Amino acid sequence: MGDGQHCPACGRDIGVWPVFTAGLPNRVRCPHCSARLGYHDIGWVVVVLLLVLAGVLVGAYYAVGLIPG
Numbered sequence: 086m087g088d089g090q091h092c093p094a095c096g097r098d099i100g101v102w103p104v105f106t107a108g109l110p111n112r113v114r115c116p117h118c119s120a121r122l123g124y125h126d127i128g129w130v131v132v133v134l135l136l137v138l139a140g141v142l143v144g145a146y147y148a149v150g151l152i153p154g
């Protein structure tokens with residue numbers, strides 16, 4: 086395993102939620118077997134979160150621009 090989407094210990098899908106609850110990427114644990122997941126194991130999640138954050142910021146920018154005053 087270790088493909089970035091599945092736990093390298095139990096092989097089950099990690100999901101995104103553990104990353105939100107962990108706070109820091111290097112503190113993420115598998116929700117199934119509680120194995121500690123390294124930063125490189127969830128690199129894809131970090132990328133996705135950054136893209137989502139960027140999208141929210143851009144969306145907020147345009148939303149504010151559409152509201153007069």
Ligand SMILES: [Zn+2]
Nearest residue numbers: 092095115118
């Ligand atoms: Zn696991």
